[in-house]
Amino acid sequence: MERETKFVDVIIPIAIPNLLTYRIPHSMSEFIRVGQRVVVQLGRSKMYTAIVNEVHARVPQKYEAKYIESILDESPIVTSTQLAFWKWMASYYMCTLGEVASTALPSSLKLASETKILLQEHYRELDDSILTDKEFLILEGLEIHGEMNLVEIAELLDQKAVMPLIKSMIDKRFVITVEDLKLRYKPKTAEFVYLHPSLHNEEKLQEAFSQIENRAPKQLEMLLAYLREDPDYQLGVSKVKLQKMVNGDAQLSKKLVEKEVFEIRVREIGRLSEYQLELEKDKELSEDQERALKEIKQSFEKKDVCLLYGVTGSGKTEVYVSLIRETLERGEEVLYLIPEIALTTQLIKRLQKYFGNQVGVFHSKFNVQERAEIWLNTLKSGDSQSKLIVGARSSLFLPFNKLGLIIIDEEHENSFKQYDPAPRYHARDSSVVLAKMHGAKVLMGSATPSIESFWNAEKDRYGIVEMSSRYGNILLPEVQCADIRSELKRKTMKNHFTSFLLEQMDETLKKGQQIILFQNRRGYSPLWQCSTCGWVPHCTRCDVSLTYHKRVHHLNCHYCGYTIEPPKTCEVCGNHDLKLLGFGTEKIEEELALHFPDAKAARMDLDTTRSKHAYQEIIGAFEEKEIDILVGTQMVTKGLDFEHVGLVGILNADLLLNFPDFRSFERAFQLMTQVAGRAGRKHERGKVVVQTYTPDHWVIRKVMDHDFESLYKQELIERLNFQYPPFFRLIKLTLKHKDEKIVRASSIDLGQALRLKLEERVIGPETPYIGRINNQYLRNIMIKIERNTSPATVKDYIKACIAQLVSHPDYKALRVVLDVDPV
DNA sequence: AGCACGCCGACT
DNA sequence: GTCGGCGTGCTC
Numbered sequence: 047m048e049r050e051t052k053f054v055d056v057i058i059p060i061a062i063p064n065l066l067t068y069r070i071p072h073s074m075s076e077f078i079r080v081g082q083r084v085v086v087q088l089g090r091s092k093m094y095t096a097i098v099n100e101v102h103a104r105v106p107q108k109y110e111a112k113y114i115e116s117i118l119d120e121s122p123i124v125t126s127t128q129l130a131f132w133k134w135m136a137s138y139y140m141c142t143l144g145e146v147a148s149t150a151l152p153s154s155l156k157l158a159s160e161t162k163i164l165l166q167e168h169y170r171e172l173d174d175s176i177l178t179d180k181e182f183l184i185l186e187g188l189e190i191h192g193e194m195n196l197v198e199i200a201e202l203l204d205q206k207a208v209m210p211l212i213k214s215m216i217d218k219r220f221v222i223t224v225e226d227l228k229l230r231y232k233p234k235t236a237e238f239v240y241l242h243p244s245l246h247n248e249e250k251l252q253e254a255f256s257q258i259e260n261r262a263p264k265q266l267e268m269l270l271a272y273l274r275e276d277p278d279y280q281l282g283v284s285k286v287k288l289q290k291m292v293n294g295d296a297q298l299s300k301k302l303v304e305k306e307v308f309e310i311r312v313r314e315i316g317r318l319s320e321y322q323l324e325l326e327k328d329k330e331l332s333e334d335q336e337r338a339l340k341e342i343k344q345s346f347e348k349k350d351v352c353l354l355y356g357v358t359g360s361g362k363t364e365v366y367v368s369l370i371r372e373t374l375e376r377g378e379e380v381l382y383l384i385p386e387i388a389l390t391t392q393l394i395k396r397l398q399k400y401f402g403n404q405v406g407v408f409h410s411k412f413n414v415q416e417r418a419e420i421w422l423n424t425l426k427s428g429d430s431q432s433k434l435i436v437g438a439r440s441s442l443f444l445p446f447n448k449l450g451l452i453i454i455d456e457e458h459e460n461s462f463k464q465y466d467p468a469p470r471y472h473a474r475d476s477s478v479v480l481a482k483m484h485g486a487k488v489l490m491g492s493a494t495p496s497i498e499s500f501w502n503a504e505k506d507r508y509g510i511v512e513m514s515s516r517y518g519n520i521l522l523p524e525v526q527c528a529d530i531r532s533e534l535k536r537k538t539m540k541n542h543f544t545s546f547l548l549e550q551m552d553e554t555l556k557k558g559q560q561i562i563l564f565q566n567r568r569g570y571s572p573l574w575q576c577s578t579c580g581w582v583p584h585c586t587r588c589d590v591s592l593t594y595h596k597r598v599h600h601l602n603c604h605y606c607g608y609t610i611e612p613p614k615t616c617e618v619c620g621n622h623d624l625k626l627l628g629f630g631t632e633k634i635e636e637e638l639a640l641h642f643p644d645a646k647a648a649r650m651d652l653d654t655t656r657s658k659h660a661y662q663e664i665i666g667a668f669e670e671k672e673i674d675i676l677v678g679t680q681m682v683t684k685g686l687d688f689e690h691v692g693l694v695g696i697l698n699a700d701l702l703l704n705f706p707d708f709r710s711f712e713r714a715f716q717l718m719t720q721v722a723g724r725a726g727r728k729h730e731r732g733k734v735v736v737q738t739y740t741p742d743h744w745v746i747r748k749v750m751d752h753d754f755e756s757l758y759k760q761e762l763i764e765r766l767n768f769q770y771p772p773f774f775r776l777i778k779l780t781l782k783h784k785d786e787k788i789v790r791a792s793s794i795d796l797g798q799a800l801r802l803k804l805e806e807r808v809i810g811p812e813t814p815y816i817g818r819i820n821n822q823y824l825r826n827i828m829i830k831i832e833r834n835t836s837p838a839t840v841k842d843y844i845k846a847c848i849a850q851l852v853s854h855p856d857y858k859a860l861r862v863v864l865d866v867d868p869v
Numbered sequence: 870a871g872c873a874c875g876c877c878g879a880c881t
Numbered sequence: 882g883t884c885g886g887c888g889t890g891c892t893c
Contacts, residue, residue, distance in 0.1 A: 053893095055893090056893090058870090058892090059870095060870045060871085061870065062870080062891090062892070064892095064893085065893090066892070066893040067893050068893060069893090086893085087893095088870090088871085088892055088893080089871070089872060089873085089891080089892050090871095090872070090873080090892095091872090092870090092871065092872080092892095094870090106893070108893095109893060110893085111893050112893060144870090148870095158870085158871095205885070205886095206885080206886075206887095207884090207885060207886075209872080209873085210885095858888075858889065858890095859888065859889080
């Protein structure tokens with residue numbers, strides 16, 4: 047019988063536009079499955095892992111397909127549901143499948159080969175006078191290091207193009223190259239002690255006992271410890287653990303192995319720590335929580351998505367716990383999504399108390415191996431695996447078998463939207479699609495819902511359940527304004543503090559309560575400025591001023607990372623008197639030391655929480671009341687429950703309100719309400735002081751009244767008038783090029799092309815607030831589409847226009863970034 | 870993404 | 882004149 051040659055279309059996790067077709071060797075053809083990883087060669091030598099998308103027998107007509115090198119997995123590691131989800135995402139967010147795969151797969155399941163340069167075995171017999179100086183340098187390098195990769199050689203020579211040199215050396219037979227394929231995921235193993243099989247009967251065991259009984263009490267102790275731990279000789283005991291139990295060392299267990307009392311087996315173990323403590327019973331729900339739970343379940347009977355709108359401190363988590371419990375009992379999985387910075391040990395411990403080892407955490411601060419482990423655990427179906435995944439937006443990509451429920455806590459948070467790199471997806475919106483594929487329900491929770499979600503609820507697309515009283519019936523905090531403008535007039539401002547806020551702080555500290563000060567990072571960055579002419583050092587690659595970092599005493603660009611020593615002289619007027627301007631959290635911390643010398647202050651921002659545990663340490667210290675005043679950026683607004691916070695201060699509300707963005711009011715309200723919610727939780731009503739130049743601003747009034755709904759109504763009118771979401775969908779196009787003229791011209795051309803069909807839906811092009819990043823000039827075009835038109839048609843048209851544009855010879859190097867539903 | 874090819878400036 | 886930088890196109 048003629049054997050039919052099979053082909054696979056594979057997804058390579060890089061940004062290439064199409065799937066590629068490879069040929070399957072006959073020896074592998076019966077093992078190949080959709081969703082498996084295969085190793086393929088791309089280009090001259092480079093190897094990649096790719097995911098099988100389709101197995102077929104269509105012979106490619108235009109090229110000779112390469113063979114796949116090998117199959118990596120016995121069974122698929124990507125499920126068919128995931129593949130469908132990836133395809134939806136690539137199409138909706140206008141990116142390639144490869145880009146989705148690249149984001150979706152944990153990096154240790156992806157592998158790419160690296161070219162290594164080695165000396166040829168008999169190179170010493172050759173005449174090295176035929177080598178050029180540079181080649182000789184490489185030879186010496188290789189003699190020292192044994193093998194080197196291309197980057198190392200480039201560094202050695204301090205030049206970029208090294209490939210020609212390597213080629214010449216290969217021709218001269220001095221070196222060879224090998225493709226080093228690294229499997230980056232290795233299961234972790236440990237040694238386990240088992241009773242030696244020869245002792246598996248009572249008599250022999252007794253014999254062994256009597257042999258060691260008198261002469262080796264320590265060995266006896268270890269044997270007894272083992273028998274206590276593993277009475278059936280089945281499970282084994284970790285060698286390290288056993289040694290610890292009896293305060294013995296490796297020598298001791300080795301002796302017992304030599305005597306054939308024990309045997310050692312190496313076993314795969316998980317990297318994920320196990321929850322050891324007793325599980326707690328779910329908390330009894332309050333009347334209000336009970337009602338909310340019932341209403342959510344009723345809503346799920348008719349609708350797939352429900353919005354839980356509950357004020358800060360209303361106890362949404364307990365309601366989630368009940369729903370999670372019920373879903374798990376049905377044998378279905380639960381995904382609990384939270385913004386990255388809200389992913390605290392506090393929350394995880396709380397969930398582990400109820401669900402123990404059923405909780406799996408997926409976190410960007412986990413290392414690559416741990417992430418691969420969670421992925422593979424999720425894939426395996428079995429009782430011992432985590433069934434409740436808690437994680438940030440990327441946990442959406444885990445290989446779930448049967449999702450029953452997705453919870454999106456702090457639904458309004460815009461960190462659910464990924465900006466760079468593509469796919470620029472919104473985890474909240476994508477989760478609705480994923481849930482549909484699994485037949486699962488989505489519960490979105492927030493004290494300050496996004497305008498979009500609230501509107502969806504109002505339009506009856508989502509169910510909505512309200513919780514309007516705080517747990518234990520504590521009142522919402524009292525919000526007061528401190529008028530910066532009038533205090534400036536009366537000259538009662540002390541640096542960045544109004545006398546009103548200082549008084550309130552003093553009172554709070556005297557009562558032994560804690561304070562949180564919130565300061566928005568943007569616009570507050572400390573600058574280095576000439577005191578004579580006002581000149582400020584700028585980034586050489588981006589149109590932004592450089593930010594001063596006191597700790598390391600240098601100036602830094604937040605966009606491209608450019609770093610310099612603070613200049614000693616002004617570049618404009620030559621003056622030598624440059625000084626610090628503006629204030630960051632550091633400055634606030636210093637001022638606090640002046641006003642409250644006895645209070646202990648700490649700050650929490652990106653700088654102080656960079657390391658894996660720093661964040662937790664600050665939170666811990668604050669919980670233990672080792673810190674009186676916590677100064678922080680956005681981070682302090684997220685899901686932290688502290689018991690003794692009497693006062694929250696917002697240092698400058700105007701910076702939030704004046705942000706040039708159609709969402710600035712919505713966001714300002716959310717931020718202020720969320721941070722205010724940190725005040726006075728368990729015991730008494732807390733206080734909030736909002737410092738502002740505009741105490742009569744309507745948004746600030748709404749914050750003071752805790753009135754989300756009237757903010758929503760007002761905001762909705764604006765959104766309709768100015769054609770913004772939720773009434774219109776937005777697609778943002780950013781054109782990038784190193785030549786400003788080309789960006790300008792091409793963006794005008796693209797605007798015109800788009801307008802042919804989309805007409806007044808095309809806004810711009812315009813130069814963004816920051817017009818140049820990393821030496822690339824930027825121009826934006828915004829497209830506003832009515833809800834009722836097909837976004838797919840519009841997207842196809844946009845793609846066609848862009849393809850047309852970049853085919854123009856002048857616009858070859860033009861990059862167009864597409865952002866669907868930008869936030 | 871990463872690599873090869875080809876064009877063009879600045880150094881021998 | 883050539884080396885090395887960088888833009889451009891392609892990968893099954």
